[in-house]
Amino acid sequence: MNSDKKTEVNTLIHTQILEINPNDIDMDKLAMAGNILRDGGTVAFPTETVYGLGANALDEAAVKKIFEAKGRPSDNPLIVHIANIEDVKPLVMDIPDHVHVLMEKFWPGPLTLVFPKSNIVPSMITGGLDTVAIRMPAHPIARNLIAMAGVPVAAPSANLSGKPSPTLASHVVEDLLGRVDAIISGGNCEVGVESTVLDITGEVPMILRPGGVTKEALASVLGEVVVDRAITAGDEKHLIPKSPGMKYTHYAPKANVVVVEGELQAVVNKIQQIQQEKQKTGMKVGIMATDETKDKYDNAQILSVGSRERLETITNNLFRVLREFDEIGVDIILAEAIERKGLGDAVMNRLLKAAGNSVERV
Numbered sequence: 001m002n003s004d005k006k007t008e009v010n011t012l013i014h015t016q017i018l019e020i021n022p023n024d025i026d027m028d029k030l031a032m033a034g035n036i037l038r039d040g041g042t043v044a045f046p047t048e049t050v051y052g053l054g055a056n057a058l059d060e061a062a063v064k065k066i067f068e069a070k071g072r073p074s075d076n077p078l079i080v081h082i083a084n085i086e087d088v089k090p091l092v093m094d095i096p097d098h099v100h101v102l103m104e105k106f107w108p109g110p111l112t113l114v115f116p117k118s119n120i121v122p123s124m125i126t127g128g129l130d131t132v133a134i135r136m137p138a139h140p141i142a143r144n145l146i147a148m149a150g151v152p153v154a155a156p157s158a159n160l161s162g163k164p165s166p167t168l169a170s171h172v173v174e175d176l177l178g179r180v181d182a183i184i185s186g187g188n189c190e191v192g193v194e195s196t197v198l199d200i201t202g203e204v205p206m207i208l209r210p211g212g213v214t215k216e217a218l219a220s221v222l223g224e225v226v227v228d229r230a231i232t233a234g235d236e237k238h239l240i241p242k243s244p245g246m247k248y249t250h251y252a253p254k255a256n257v258v259v260v261e262g263e264l265q266a267v268v269n270k271i272q273q274i275q276q277e278k279q280k281t282g283m284k285v286g287i288m289a290t291d292e293t294k295d296k297y298d299n300a301q302i303l304s305v306g307s308r309e310r311l312e313t314i315t316n317n318l319f320r321v322l323r324e325f326d327e328i329g330v331d332i333i334l335a336e337a338i339e340r341k342g343l344g345d346a347v348m349n350r351l352l353k354a355a356g357n358s359v360e361r362v
């Protein structure tokens, strides 16, 4: 499947699949994966956000393999993952006081911090920027793996560039089998959307990518926090996002995605109307609904992404549901918008990117 979307690699390599139970970790298997990383190989592993594709962050030849396996543009920098808070020190110039507070409060967890980088961080990691993005993941497999590797681990999401991020090992296998040295199969990623990227190099901390830690939670610790206008101002396309990755088309399933935003009943009515128009032209229609609305639709491929009352169910399911529409083989996905607050910020950011910013407002 999806071979049409895979970019060329010269030769396929043998990929080891390592089944590891996150609640009862087989340390021998994890040590094998740690050795692969230390020796310059690539290992995909679960984190609490999404699966990552790891390599030794201090080894340029290893990092290059990540870009090749994913078909990732070389100007899109990688997040460096560490196992302990102390491990941040050698990678950065300095750590301001208020950032200590953030690390204590949100690490381990889905928050990535952008620091001025030290000399040991290769420019291949940072896409030539003088900053480096660092995160300490909470998932027990991720943390033990990084500790066993004994090196900081560069890891983007373990999908082919442009596709939805993987939240199950099967997603990683679909995208990266034959392109990486090992894949750890370790269950479902609970958060389901990537970490929040927060730039702390300026006067006021700035969210470059909304994610698993909400703006509201950051504001409760920092007081003031702003969001990069380039990622919120949908109509002002001239603004260039400060996080290079945010400028690319992303999270895109094969089908076209149209997001419908507005008062909920009006959204349902509009989706039903578009559904009928598209079906008249012979298109196979998918509807991304919510638990609260899924029974209002019929005669289409209807998948609920979770409950509006519990946004963590929606982040958990979002990427899996986008991939499921591909498996079903629909021509168009009509998606209900989610209220843009709390985790809804991250959901809408990913949905709008999947839709190439195609929104119907009602």
Ligand code: TXA
Pocket: 047, 049, 050, 051, 052, 053, 076, 077, 078, 079, 110, 112, 114, 126, 129, 131, 132, 133, 135, 137, 155, 156, 157, 158, 193, 194, 195, 196, 197, 208, 209, 242, 243, 244, 245, 246
């Ligand atoms: O949850 C996550 O963050 C996952 C897991 C695997 O940890 N990783 C992830 O990595 O989402 P990736 O490469 O798919 O996204 C990294 C984002 C990109 O938007 C990239 O442009 C941005 O972080 N980024 C990395 N370094 C940066 C820097 N120095 N300045 C600004 N943005 C940076």
Ligand code: MG
Pocket: 156, 157, 165
């Ligand atoms: Mg990614």
